[in-house]
Amino acid sequence: MLTDERHSFILEQLEQKNTLTVQELVEKLGHSESTIRRDLTTLEDQDKLVRIHGGARKKRKPVDEPTMDEKTVKFMQEKEKVSQLAAYLVNDFDVIYLDAGTTTYAMIPYLEGKNITVVTNGVPHAALLTDYNIETILVGGKIKQRTKAVIGSIAERQLDEVNFTKAFMGMNGVDITQGFTTPDTEEAAIKRKAIRQSNQSYVLVDVSKLDEVSFSKVADIDECTVITNHLSDKQQRLKDYTRIMEA
Amino acid sequence: MLTDERHSFILEQLEQKNTLTVQELVEKLGHSESTIRRDLTTLEDQDKLVRIHGGARKKRKPVDEPTMDEKTVKFMQEKEKVSQLAAYLVNDFDVIYLDAGTTTYAMIPYLEGKNITVVTNGVPHAALLTDYNIETILVGGKIKQRTKAVIGSIAERQLDEVNFTKAFMGMNGVDITQGFTTPDTEEAAIKRKAIRQSNQSYVLVDVSKLDEVSFSKVADIDECTVITNHLSDKQQRLKDYTRIMEA
DNA sequence: ATGTTTAAGAACGATAATGATTGATTTCTA
DNA sequence: TAGAAATCAATCATTATCGTTCTTAAACAT
Numbered sequence: 085m086l087t088d089e090r091h092s093f094i095l096e097q098l099e100q101k102n103t104l105t106v107q108e109l110v111e112k113l114g115h116s117e118s119t120i121r122r123d124l125t126t127l128e129d130q131d132k133l134v135r136i137h138g139g140a141r142k143k144r145k146p147v148d149e150p151t152m153d154e155k156t157v158k159f160m161q162e163k164e165k166v167s168q169l170a171a172y173l174v175n176d177f178d179v180i181y182l183d184a185g186t187t188t189y190a191m192i193p194y195l196e197g198k199n200i201t202v203v204t205n206g207v208p209h210a211a212l213l214t215d216y217n218i219e220t221i222l223v224g225g226k227i228k229q230r231t232k233a234v235i236g237s238i239a240e241r242q243l244d245e246v247n248f249t250k251a252f253m254g255m256n257g258v259d260i261t262q263g264f265t266t267p268d269t270e271e272a273a274i275k276r277k278a279i280r281q282s283n284q285s286y287v288l289v290d291v292s293k294l295d296e297v298s299f300s301k302v303a304d305i306d307e308c309t310v311i312t313n314h315l316s317d318k319q320q321r322l323k324d325y326t327r328i329m330e331a
Numbered sequence: 332m333l334t335d336e337r338h339s340f341i342l343e344q345l346e347q348k349n350t351l352t353v354q355e356l357v358e359k360l361g362h363s364e365s366t367i368r369r370d371l372t373t374l375e376d377q378d379k380l381v382r383i384h385g386g387a388r389k390k391r392k393p394v395d396e397p398t399m400d401e402k403t404v405k406f407m408q409e410k411e412k413v414s415q416l417a418a419y420l421v422n423d424f425d426v427i428y429l430d431a432g433t434t435t436y437a438m439i440p441y442l443e444g445k446n447i448t449v450v451t452n453g454v455p456h457a458a459l460l461t462d463y464n465i466e467t468i469l470v471g472g473k474i475k476q477r478t479k480a481v482i483g484s485i486a487e488r489q490l491d492e493v494n495f496t497k498a499f500m501g502m503n504g505v506d507i508t509q510g511f512t513t514p515d516t517e518e519a520a521i522k523r524k525a526i527r528q529s530n531q532s533y534v535l536v537d538v539s540k541l542d543e544v545s546f547s548k549v550a551d552i553d554e555c556t557v558i559t560n561h562l563s564d565k566q567q568r569l570k571d572y573t574r575i576m577e578a
Numbered sequence: 579a580t581g582t583t584t585a586a587g588a589a590c591g592a593t594a595a596t597g598a599t600t601g602a603t604t605t606c607t608a
Numbered sequence: 609t610a611g612a613a614a615t616c617a618a619t620c621a622t623t624a625t626c627g628t629t630c631t632t633a634a635a636c637a638t
Contacts, residue, residue: 086350086385116597207458214476222454222481224471224489229461234469242471363587384594385625
């Protein structure tokens with residue numbers, strides 16, 4: 085198989101899959117790791133993709149650049165699992181709140197076809213949701229530049245007037261005594277309100293956020309169900325304090 | 332087999348296959364590698380294909396020529412002029428309303444560096460505005476899929492609580508007796524409210540919208556200043572009814 | 579018949595691509 | 609936090625491909 089053909093193949097795969105492992109490509113293309121690695125490096129040099137430990141990631145449009153530390157394929161795929169599990173919890177006729185952030189953003193494709201209404205404070209989320217033909221209500225208010233999240237008093241007041249069956253939140257810290265925490269005070273306020281307005285709340289996090297404490301407290305540990313990928317032994321005791329789902 | 336025949340054969344194959352290996356051609360044509368290589372080199376010199384290591388690749392299309400005919404390009408440029416003039420009207424400390432739609436979207440780059448607050452009901456607008464580091468408030472509410480505009484009762488109510496120094500609106504129809512009109516009833520309602528809440532309102536339109544009437548009425552002809560590119564003689568009489576700026 | 583021209587194949591050193599190996603680095607797991 | 613496992617970049621020998629040159633053979637002109 086010609087070098088060029090491999091390159092096209094790799095890019096095609098990335099269109100559909102977001103992340104690829106080197107091993108995956110070795111099997112599908114029948115070439116050695118060395119060759120695949122060389123291909124990936126070349127394509128990265130051409131700015132066609134981003135190399136990450138274990139494989140490669142689709143290059144993002146300059147828009148929803150979350151500048152996250154998505155440094156390994158494994159990390160990405162675990163994260164994807166969390167989003168998938170969360171989306172699985174959504175039923176027809178739910179009115180859900182979708183918090184801004186990349187993890188909740190990843191849920192959206194899995195919501196396709198569900199007969200639901202989504203309220204969100206994420207600007208990119210709103211755009212994608214409507215692309216998937218999902219009834220979307222955007223929370224109004226001031227926009228934070230880095231995360232493109234709607235925050236501030238206007239937003240808070242607007243949330244007062246609505247109620248959700250389920251809320252799906254991103255979070256920076258999850259700790260038994262400090263509860264759920266996040267760095268930005270204003271974002272914390274919005275998150276807090278969304279959780280209070282929701283019948284049932286879920287916090288989506290990868291393991292790196294467990295046992296972490298960030299600046300601003302959002303809620304107590306028992307107010308939300310945690311959805312994550314895999315708990316270490318030490319983290320198992322979180323289960324004594326709140327509901328946990330493992331993807 | 333004649334040289335010319337081989338050449339046509341190779342090009343035919345490329346129509347279907349995108350890439351060819353030298354070996355492949357050696358087998359199908361029953362000639363030596365040397366000959367095939369000579370063929371490929373010749374064809375490359377004639378710009379009929381691209382040589383790659385191991386074979387050849389179909390020549391890429393002249394990279395998505397802007398295919399727009401001159402008329403369209405000119406049209407776009409006129410539109411750009413309108414946006415530019417509108418942006419020129421914005422001063423420091425203004426609190427402006429930016430209606431959803433492409434014409435107002437085009438204003439954004441020209442707002443760079445101004446010390447202003449922008450309220451908008453356009454989701455893409457909000458994203459771009461924050462990229463330009465402009466203080467942005469997004470109106471909350473239901474999102475219309477096609478235009479990514481925020482509309483509906485929630486949005487209307489939110490507009491009740493704010494006031495603007497200037498509002499910049501897109502519009503589908505401008506007519507002396509019917510005033511300003513647009514196809515979607517809900518969008519019309521939002522536009523109407525924004526205009527009422529604004530000290531001064533501008534409607535950005537290209538000539539094709541003049542003397543047009545759409546379904547839903549937004550405002551009377553004298554409520555807004557029209558910003559457009561060039562008026563035909565017949566359209567000059569609009570000036571008797573409202574203020575007009577020509578870009 | 580002889581020399582010229584042209585296309586083709588063969589030969590070969592140069593260059594490029596590949597896959598295996600290795601030791602360093604990163605990530606994972608206990 | 610230490611050791612194991614996975615992944616990495618760098619290197620090297622092997623193989624594939626390339627461009628060039630040389631040779632042969634047929635077509636054609638003189």
